[in-house]
Amino acid sequence: MLSFILIPLALLGGATLAVQSSVNGRLGAAVGILATAWLTFVVGSVISVLLVLFVQAPQDISLLAAPRWQMTGAFFGVFYIVAMVFSVPLIGIAAATVAVVAGQLTMGLLIDNFAWLGNQRIALDPQRWAAIVLLLGAIALIYLGNRKRETS
Amino acid sequence: MKQIFTLIIVFAAGMGLSVEAGLLGPLGETVGHMSATLCIFLVGGLLLSLALIFAPTRALPQLFSQPRWMLTGGVLGPVYVVIITTATPILGVGTTMVAILFGQIATGLLLDHFGAFGVPRQRVDRYRTGALFLIAIALFLIH
The missing domain is CATH 1.20.58 (Methane Monooxygenase Hydroxylase; Chain G, domain 1)
Structure with missing residues (x-):
């Protein structure tokens, strides 16, 4: 049952990947793949910290x-x-x-x-x-x- | 010879992507999907920072002089990682990867067709629609 939700979700994940790679493709052509990947990971880190702090329910086991x-x-x-x-x-x-x-x-x-x-x-x-x-x-x-x- | 060696490296890199998903799923189950996502971006960001410092060309000054919309690609990254972290423990790594591949190719086809984000416009071609059709059946069989 759960897979009826998760498969569309995974399809959506693939879609975000395609959008990301076309935007990053443009950026990569201008500044190189390494700098593009760096920016992607830094922005991703910032957003993930915000999600962990304000969206995720407190967990029993911490990441560390x-x-x-x-x-x-x-x-x-x-x-x-x-x-x-x-x-x-x-x-x-x-x-x-x-x-x-x-x-x-x-x-x-x-x-x-x-x-x-x-x-x-x-x-x-x-x-x-x-x-x-x-x-x-x-x-x-x-x-x-x-x-x-x-x-x- | 060099070509075959390069192909093997890239094949191994692709395997690594599944290992990454296989590590993420169980980690997300214990510490939370968003914490697992943070772990990926934080460690990856640190590794790439090191790589940038020692890279032969300095790219950061040019990076921040690009138009702002070009800098937004990273916003979608956490969406993708949270999704694979949530999906792999239940669907398995294989099914998740096939579903991701389908979403990726289908969207790529649409973006090319409409020439979104400044990509050169390209009509939907038979090769990729054929590939999508086969992946859809495979997804149905695999899960």
């Missing part, structure tokens, strides 16, 4: 009491940004997008299947394998579409 390894998420996000800065000039945006999406989906399905990092287990059943085949097709189409736009 959580295990340190759970706080390392941002290292992966920053690694992604730096990897893109260096790779896009070498392999092009089409190939880079495809590699990112493929990596993202592969790891997402693996984490679910093996219940890594304290997540619930969602096994790779035949339906998920069928979805993987469709996603491979989608990735191929995204590559072809980006390739066409890159060359035109």
Whole structure:
């Protein structure tokens, strides 16, 4: 039942990502990806502090009491940004997008299947394998579409 | 050879994005979704501050001379992170990522079509509508 709310919410999350990347794309072209990412994270920090202080209900466990390894998420996000800065000039945006999406989906399905990092287990059943085949097709189409736009 | 190596690095970077979501979900469950979001932006902001200080080119002076609307991209970041923190523990990382991908491509298509935010106008093309169609079925199967 909850997934009927959460899936549209995740779709909305993807939409915010697309809007953010077109605004940031313009900024990145003017000042570089690193400065753009820095601004995004600083603005994000400011807003998150306000949310924690004034919107979130008080929690039993504070952020500083959580295990340190759970706080390392941002290292992966920053690694992604730096990897893109260096790779896009070498392999092009089409190939880079495809590699990112493929990596993202592969790891997402693996984490679910093996219940890594304290997540619930969602096994790779035949339906998920069928979805993987469709996603491979989608990735191929995204590559072809980006390739066409890159060359035109 | 260098190309294949670069592709592997980018693939690993993509895997990292799912690891980030996989870490965020359980963290948000214990300390609150907004605190988990704060953790991402704070640590990320600190790391990038270090990177900026030592980067070969100085970009900050130019950054603040851009038109203000161009500086607003970051406002949406926390929305996105709060959503993945809330969704992953219940939907799983795989389903969340597929749903995000769909929203991202669909919106990208619309923004290109209308030429929003100064993006060059581009008509909806068959490749990306085809991709969207496949992702929609995959999303239906996966969750």
